[in-house]
Amino acid sequence: MTHEGTPTAEAAPPEVTGSQDPNADTRSANVHRTGDGGRQRVVLVTGMSGAGRSTTLKALEDVGYEAIDNLPLHLVATIVHEGGLDAPVAIGVDIRTRNFAVQPFMDALQRLESDPTLAVTLLFVDCEEEVLRRRFTETRRRHPLAQGRPLTDGIAAERRLVAPLRKRADITIDTSTLSTQDLRRVISAQLGLEEAQGMAVFVTSFSYKNGLPREADLVFDVRFLRNPHYDPQLKPLTGRDQAVADYVAADPDFAPFFGGLVRLLKRLLPRYEREGKSYLTIAIGCTGGRHRSVALAEKLAGKLKSVGRSVTLNHRELGVGGDSEDPNSPAAGKIG
CATH class of the missing domain: 3.40.50.300 (P-loop containing nucleotide triphosphate hydrolases)
Known part of the structure; x- marks a missing residue:
């Protein structure tokens, strides 16, 4: 199911907990010959x-x-x-x-x-x-x-x-x-080879002009936040730059939105895991996919990682991931 819009929020982001399985630290995730x-x-x-x-x-x-x-x-x-x-x-x-x-x-x-x-x-x-x-x-x-x-x-x-x-x-x-x-x-x-880490979470930023990511499970629209694109000094930068991240975070609506998003995910992620979902894609969109959505995706991925979630970060319009260099570089590898 895809959800759009701004969740009701509190100003201070609550914690998003990782896997609650008490055996998670001892369960092996290694692949075995037999199923x-x-x-x-x-x-x-x-x-x-x-x-x-x-x-x-x-x-x-x-x-x-x-x-x-x-x-x-x-x-x-x-x-x-x-x-x-x-x-x-x-x-x-x-x-x-x-x-x-x-x-x-x-x-x-x-x-x-x-x-x-x-x-x-x-x-x-x-x-x-x-x-x-x-x-x-x-x-x-x-x-x-x-x-x-x-x-x-x-x-x-x-x-x-x-x-x-x-x-x-x-x-x-x-x-x-x-x-x-x-x-x-x-x-x-x-294939169920990451049991010890729980459900894998993918966070991606995108531009609405180029359409929704087809793989998205949850979609959040952050076009209501003020746009760094119209600041001449910030326009050539991206949401990965601290100046842009600070600009976006200074919007009065940012903290309530982010707090509500974290609170929502705190409820949803364990429920998806109980339903047997092995991975979840969270997409965050803005107009150009370079500033607001990127800044939000970076912050959300960091928050999820800080509580033990297995997270992969991708910025579709930038062609890069937050955990690696350009996906077309030798370090990240190229498909096809």
């Missing part, structure tokens, strides 16, 4: 070309999975049953895989799911078309279905082809705004 009931964990990774399937496999490898890419469909069952695996396995399959076709893939998936010794998950990685086009253009790679025709036609053809897989998927991840670090955390949260 529920001692079954072998198997994750089949598919999705749109350029959406980050290979990056997803690498992320799974980083958290303990044995990753195998482009395995022919007829060998999947053989690897799972006779491979002598001592770790959970992630297998990448897409339209470039030899002899790939949707129906045989669905048939192979059904056979694996019917095996009582396996815990099978189908993970589909997706991405907005504009981002896919940019990734293919920047890397100068050819789309596998765009031979002799425009890139947009190839992307559209693939989307039609894999639509049944997306519909059938147990987990769908949109990588449009994720760095590799963000993707790793989303995967860990979705």
Whole structure:
């Protein structure tokens, strides 16, 4: 559910508590070979070309999975049953895989799911078309279905082809705004590998001019705060600069709003966790996505971290995260 607007607030922000599980400090979050009931964990990774399937496999490898890419469909069952695996396995399959076709893939998936010794998950990685086009253009790679025709036609053809897989998927991840670090955390949260840390929280700032983040669970509109854009000295800066943060915080409405937001999240986050939600995205928007929303997102992320929450911060319009450098830099990693 998406919520917009200004919550009723108190001037002094109350505490937002972390996980209340008394066993959280001792429970291991390490990945194990077996899933529920001692079954072998198997994750089949598919999705749109350029959406980050290979990056997803690498992320799974980083958290303990044995990753195998482009395995022919007829060998999947053989690897799972006779491979002598001592770790959970992630297998990448897409339209470039030899002899790939949707129906045989669905048939192979059904056979694996019917095996009582396996815990099978189908993970589909997706991405907005504009981002896919940019990734293919920047890397100068050819789309596998765009031979002799425009890139947009190839992307559209693939989307039609894999639509049944997306519909059938147990987990769908949109990588449009994720760095590799963000993707790793989303995967860990979705597969239940971060139990000790509780629900993963993603805080993102954005511009209303460019639309709402598709992944947002909660949306807050901070356009009612005074705008640093109209101050000549602050206009070229962002909400990550202290001068802008101070300017925004000096608005008389800031403290009541922020206090109410923290109070609201104090009530909501434990309830989302009790419902089994593994990650939550909080989006904060303003007109340009550079000043007010960024300052609020920075402050909120800091508040949540201070009480032990697992938080990833992203500023969509700035192209950076608060916990790393530019997501396209070698340090943060690039999807696609």
